[in-house]
Amino acid sequence: MIQVALPQHLRTLAGVEGAVRVEIRGQVTQRAILDAVEASYPVLAGTIRDRATQQRRAFVRFFACGEDVSLESPDAPLPEAVASGKEPFLIIGAIAGG
């Protein structure tokens, strides 16, 4: 199972505490993770990536194993530590405020 850490507002929307876990068959990519998260928690559709374009929302960032992978291809494989569930895939709201 892959661990996905959501920001607080999205945990509230989804009604979860802590990281969520999703199962992915096949290659573990950003797109596969987001597809699985939205399938498990439909309320999150549109909150992380745009409904129509599927582009990452501007103030949302993705991290894997300490690396910012926000600008990587959504179809690029993620590190094995994320794919194996050892490390979480982090979805973070950008720090924008005072």
Next chain:
Amino acid sequence: MSGVRVLVGTRKGAFILSSDGARRKWRIDGPHFGGWEIYHLKGSPADPHRLYASQCSGWFGQMIQRSSDGGRTWEAVGNDFRYDGIKGTHQWYDGTAHPWEFKRVWHLEPSLTDPDTVYAGAEDAALFRSGDAGLTWTELSGLRGHGSGPRWQPGAGGMCLHTILLDPANAGRIFIAISAAGAFRSDDAGKTWKAINRGLRSEHIPDPEAEVGHCVHRIAMHRSRPSVLFMQKHWDIMRSDDAGDTWREVSGNLPSDFGFPIEVHAHEPETIYVVPIKSDSEHYPPDGRLRVYRSRQGGNEWEALSKGLPQRDCFVNVLRDAMAVDSLDSCGVYFGTTGGQVYASADSGDSWAPIVRDLPAVLSVEVQTLP
């Protein structure tokens, strides 16, 4: 005993203020959706338990929330707002063509007769309709297809469709207003639209009497007389007696005719309310004195209502959707400020008292009169 429920949208959540018909003691419930911008929430005229709320965030986009128990519990419903067909372009601030992009829902207008039908006014300007209680949304794209769409441009707050008025006497008639395009009317339930801006004059646009391009801030009507409309424009208070076909200015003796909200008394169709603001760049009351102005003649002659409102050092604003009336026998008038105060008058504006003083900046105020 009857009561009222005041629905307040703020920069950081929604609040529900409740009282009995005396409107002296209030219960404050909230924040709902803490941390999110609540541009608007409104109850269904057909079912007071049914509420809709527009919840949005610069980080996580648009959500629509629905309650079926008067705001005690909420359920996220559909947030898929897709423009119909080829999106096209509108004018950007510098006059260049800019593609239409959905940003947020400014206003939700439930049907007068069906709790499951609700309209949404969006930025970039478009009108959406849901017939399944907010689960799915369809653009009424005849509005953007009016032909003038490429000439619409955003106001300072964005290119928002902020006003939706449903005609209680004519099920097919809808009025909407857009900053900064103007007012439009449909007589066929939103399929086709007509620009209704004749008589408006806006000195800040190249052709002051253009068909479109006017920064209409708000339109109001009395449900007993839906062909009479009142408008607070960027500057000017306007009135139409022919369902928007023509407008005339009724600013009269106001200290400033700039402002955002305009509202009509629940029982007196010629009694209207505005909150004058100093200017388009100085968004606070003239002289630091917060005064509501009331006309009992449908405009032109205005009286200041200041009893109970701060009369010195007050520099808040009252936004376009932040004023409403109840329909109790003695009409209540309510408004919220960018300073977080919500004021109420239980005597048609003669006197005022704060319901609450320290909310986040208030974006919208709606009132439900409960049996």
